[in-house]
Amino acid sequence: MPITPPALRPGDQVAIVGTARKVSFEEMAAAVEILTGWGLRVVLGESITAEHHQFAGPDELRARDLQQQLDNPDIRAVICARGGYGTTRIIDQLDFSGFARHPKWIAGFSDITALNCHLLRLGYESIHGVMAFIFNQTGGDESLESLRRALFGESVSYSAPAHPLNRFGTAVGELVGGNLSLLQNLTGTASDCPTAGRILFLEDIAEYLMNVDRMLVHLDRTGKLRDLAGLLVGHFTDPQDNAIPFGQTAYEIIDTYARKYNFPVAYSFPVGHEPQNMALICGRRARLVVGAQGTRLEYAD
Amino acid sequence: MPITPPALRPGDQVAIVGTARKVSFEEMAAAVEILTGWGLRVVLGESITAEHHQFAGPDELRARDLQQQLDNPDIRAVICARGGYGTTRIIDQLDFSGFARHPKWIAGFSDITALNCHLLRLGYESIHGVMAFIFNQTGGDESLESLRRALFGESVSYSAPAHPLNRFGTAVGELVGGNLSLLQNLTGTASDCPTAGRILFLEDIAEYLMNVDRMLVHLDRTGKLRDLAGLLVGHFTDPQDNAIPFGQTAYEIIDTYARKYNFPVAYSFPVGHEPQNMALICGRRARLVVGAQGTRLEYAD
Structure with missing residues (x-):
């Protein structure tokens, strides 16, 4: 812990x-x-x-x-x-x-x-x-x-509205994550974090959709998705595209890889490069509930 | 071998x-x-x-x-x-x-x-x-x-003119490398190659200089530069920059990290996204000679 x-x-x-x-x-x-x-x-x-x-x-x-x-x-x-x-x-x-x-x-x-x-x-x-x-x-x-x-150590909990790509379920695990490009850039270094049994959160800004896909493939190929407890997907702000459109939004790309596994997934979580960027405590055990009414995240202790 | x-x-x-x-x-x-x-x-x-x-x-x-x-x-x-x-x-x-x-x-x-x-x-x-x-x-x-x-298995050898950032010396090792973004994307996967004792070659296209730097830091933090026999730097075509300029060219960025170590380094090697893109046999033992007259690469066998 x-x-x-x-x-x-x-x-x-x-x-x-x-x-x-x-x-x-x-x-x-x-x-x-x-x-x-x-x-x-x-x-x-x-x-x-x-x-x-x-x-x-x-x-x-x-x-x-x-x-x-x-x-x-x-x-x-x-x-x-x-x-x-x-x-x-x-x-x-x-x-x-x-x-x-x-x-x-x-x-x-x-x-x-x-x-x-x-x-x-x-x-x-x-x-x-x-x-x-x-x-x-x-x-x-x-x-x-x-x-x-x-x-200041005061209690916090967050919610997000339902999203059509959400995958329902409940997960408990330590929070880990952040900017997708940075997570890729830390792979195999002394700053690289295990994700198994944890709730991973992701966000990014101004990335080519092709590159979002490539980074998801990278995350998946390093085994970082397979054993997740759950996945929180924040803002993918200002996405870029090629002359031949990639054909999927950032959320649809993430869904492609997330649905290979069975953990709950919540999209439109308020974290990332937009004003709604709630403080998440990395390493803190949290409970994620994704259901028809939306998403709720609270610390598990 | x-x-x-x-x-x-x-x-x-x-x-x-x-x-x-x-x-x-x-x-x-x-x-x-x-x-x-x-x-x-x-x-x-x-x-x-x-x-x-x-x-x-x-x-x-x-x-x-x-x-x-x-x-x-x-x-x-x-x-x-x-x-x-x-x-x-x-x-x-x-x-x-x-x-x-x-x-x-x-x-x-x-x-x-x-x-x-x-x-x-x-x-x-x-x-x-x-x-x-x-x-x-x-x-x-x-x-x-x-x-x-x-x-067709015919003999090949390549040369490149002298470049002011070149670091002189001779290296013998198997060739490994390619596109810098892809090398980053393979880190920690089943396709990731050891580089120790090898001659690494690099090229890329349309990358932000900031990102070239970040990828070099990544390469270095995973230990991929430290034990190189030598480094061949090809084309870094069509570099992008931020509103506040990065302040170094792609070659100057690579030089910053390469000069932490003592292996020979050759820039302007004819490999990458330009018409001069000579075939390199990945895994083949090669001899790299970098001197005042320029660079020469030939297979060692």
């Missing part, structure tokens, strides 16, 4: 760190204000406002910043600034021994799937949820509130 | 099979004429002219067609019709026991990297080279002749 970092309490200190794409000071202002409003003290890591091409500073700087926050026992959570790309470039340079002495919440999604999976592989829960860059996005209040509840 | 299929002889029968993207009869005409001109008898598989969205027929049809050619001892080589996407969808359905009794050459590249790697994993050489669809491409005479020589 993965280790749960301590819940935040008012007065705690949290850090915002850029592990991937660069952000400006202005882009962090709303997050600082909101986190402060939650009673937290906010530290901006040296990666915030740092720049190296697309990245929030060179690899060395981003790794050093995150390392410092991991090592500092007074920092009780790390909120990732933004996704994009760059986390896998630094992940093997990190030393989690300080973190292991004082586990803390780390939150993010998209490129941060790399950290979520790496932490789960090491035996720790982490949060797949909205990042500092989009704390003030229009329509994102519920997502932000779900992140707050997850950080 | 991988098994070498028998060289073709005039009068032999070869099949053209579509394992990936669909092709028309007209698109195969030049290949049929050229292969016939080489003294071969050409069989068009049932996948040729078959259609299922982007594919040369449904998975079942493409798998059945390739299986039939693999099993038929009178078919002495399979020339893949075209790349695109689709080969990984059928590869685990194939039975190579008939092929093992009567090994034969299989030739293709791009999406066919999946077959090249799968065959090498099974212990057989295969050809990474031009496909039927582009047998008559402008400027492709030398590539086509290199495929003919490889199929």
